[in-house]
Amino acid sequence: MTFPQVEAFRGGENLIRVVGHRGARGVLPENSMIGFDFSLSIGVPLLEFDVVLTADSIPVITHNHRLHAPTFRDANGRFLVGEEPKVSSLTVEQMQQFDIGRLDGHSAYGRRFPDQAQMDGIRVPTLMNLLELVDDPKYRDACLMLELKSDPDLAHDAVYRRNFVGRVLQDVRAKGLSSRAVLHSFDWTLLEECQRQAPDMPSSYLTQLPDNADDVGEDSSKAVCPDFRGRRDEIPKLVKEAGGALWCPYFADVTAENVALAKKLGLCVAVWTVNEHEDIDKMIDLGVDAIVSDYPGRVQRHLSDLGMRWSAIH
Template sequence: MSFPQVEAFRGGKNLIRVVGHRGARGVLPENSMIGFDFTLSIGVPLLEFDVVLTADDVPVITHNHRLHAPTFRDASGQFLTGKEPKVSSLSFNQIQQFEIGRLDGHSDYGRRFPDQAQLDGVRVPKLQDLLDLINRPEYGEANLMLELKSDPDLAHDAAYLDRFVTCVVQQVRAAGLSDRVLLHSFDWTLLEVCQRQAPDMPSSYLTQLPENADDLGEDSSKAVCPDFRGQSEKIPQMVKQAGGALWCPYFADVISEDVALAKELGLCVAVWTVNEPADISRMIDLGVDAIVSDYPGRVQRHLSDLGMRWV
């Protein structure tokens, strides 16, 4: 059985897909509507982004479980200090009090994105806002890599996982977009719930080997990601067996044998988050299906120079 949204991420002869990471974090505020719109408008129809549930069960688009201090400003325009509040402890309306259009340049995190445009008046979007955007006729080719960020404090709470998946799946179905969405996570238990609830929306399995450092200033996924120590060469089989359609390894983990094996198994290989020119080149040489990047334009430049396509 073939799913259109899986084929949308599959590469081919002279074809490697480009996926905008959190929209286009290198260019515009991450997980913002203006960032998503930018990425689609440059002819990159594949978007990766993160969904978390608010206290009133609204799926919102933000990466961390807590309001991320280097990107969240309060009503007085100051970046948050002290203990970051949890998204799940705040209502959607409370979260709208914060702005997310700038980076704190004095933080390690902020220093990672020196070209990002700085905007005022930008707020955390709802999942619904993005579904509405890609339902516009001009974005009929858009497909979503919807990452469900399971709360590490609740990762073993079956009722929570069920409710989280239900909230997300219902919105996607109501928008008529179940054939344009992949459900994407580090949490293999959660992806099992996704497959049970939504067999029409294929699963995309994120992996990261424990020996690789987390990116600076980000929530670690290691609390929910399986520990692959000693069996890294078996990951493609494990993803296949778990029912995955895509395998999404951290780019630095991947060697050509992995890509060959995954392709043999019929998996699509989408590597993240590939920003440095030398890394982009190596991933192209490896023949991955898709490259997830904060700089989608930079990946287009590489592919264009090689006479390759991304759509």
């Protein structure tokens, strides 16, 4: 089965797609409407972002299962201290009490993104907020790489999985955007549930080898991702056998061999998260289909300097 939204992520001769990671986390507040709108406005119509359910079962766009202290400020404008509350313990209305427009530059996480603009009045968006944005006719080419963040505490709960996938699909289908969304996760069991409920939508399989260090200040994928130790060059075959249309590996895990195998199997290969010039060059040389980056403009510039394209039409 051919999915138009997978083809939107597929590269070609002289063509590598650019995907805005959490909008454009390097320069604007992550997983924010202003970040998503920025990526779309610079001609990067492919967005990767994270979805978690609130206590009242509303899909919201935020990365961690707990409110992220370096990016969440309370009503008094102070970054969170102490134990971070779980998103699943708060209603969407309670989530809206927090401002995510600034980054705590004293934190290890904040030091990773020294160029991020600092803003006030930025709230956690709901999935529906983003769906409404891309439903605007001017963004009709936008496609979404929608990461369902599997809660390790509930990963083995079939009822939780069914409800989580069902609520996300309810919103996507309500806006008629099934043909522009890819269901994307590290949790392969959750992706099985996606395939059960949405055979009309493609699955994207995120992977990371366990020997790579976790990103500072972020929930680790390792609690829910299969352990591929010693099987690096088999991963594309396992993705294909699981029913995947798209393979999304950590960029340090890709080799000429596994990219070639993935392409031979018909998989689209989108690597995450590629920010440094040297790493962007390596991914271009490997011929990946798409580069997911916190700095989409930086990847555009690299491609432009090489005379390459990131969309089929320019």
